[in-house]
Amino acid sequence: MMLNLSAFDNEENFGEEDVVRFMRNRSAEDWSALLAQTEIVQFKQGDLVLQQGEIDRALYIVLTGELEVVLFSTEGEDRRLSRLAAGCIFGEQSFLDGKPRSATVRAVTNGEMRMLPWSAFERLSDSNPHLALGILFDIGCVLSERLRRMNQFIV
Template sequence: MQVTEDDLACCGIFRELTPAHRREFLELVEVREYEAGRTILEEGGETRNIWFIIAGVCRVEMETDNGETHELARLERGSLFGEMSFFNPAPHSASVIADTDVRVLRMSSEQFAQLEISGLRPAYHIARETAVILSERLRKMDEWVSKLVARDSEEPQRQEWAEFRAKLYTNWEF
């Protein structure tokens, strides 16, 4: 399957890469296609891949303790997913399902390591831009949870949230 410059241009993460750096990236990644309804990434699974959506729409779902499934987000062309487990090995926190037919670029952690060796600049750029995306998502989540706790919680829950935030920002051991 051929990947075009337009495919990469849809992902902001690739816009600043030179054509040579884009070629280095494309030599390492795999193009994958998923039919609508297919699970791409399963909650609890432990893959070390990052996916870049170049066509289609996915939904992110999480199962609650009582077995209900809730949609967390919709990801469109230009989005990425799998980044948390890619950079910090741990089980996936949610599932990603193809809502429409989807075409993605998939990079494994091993392929990223090859990119670091052969072309440090594109690897650095991808990691930096992914950190920006993660920071924006964390900021939105923090704002949302803070509003939720302030609106709907009594003092014990507010205190619990304050303690959790203190741990999150000062101590990396939970």
């Protein structure tokens, strides 16, 4: 599959909520090495792609379509936290720590993403440690930006 890398550099794909792009300005070779370790996942509007509380140690990269991150309360009400478009990642917390998912991700439109299981990342890390380090740094930047955004909800 030929990936349109412009989605990962194009400011038009991102609203105020999604300002950090994963692997921005990386080479086609880096993307090829990463995508070789991933699985294609297609989603349809309304699908629950991830569910709060489930255990799944994988990172997801949105290629096309739009998703929303939703937090469900104990009363069953949902609160939309953010939207995700092409170029965004999600699932980074559980990917790193192996703990249950902290939110639900629901498809707003049809689309496609790539899933990077932790075991595949370990293989990538063995064969291409420089790229793996870059991926971890990018995930850290995404986490930092999302934490800053969540802090705005608190104050």
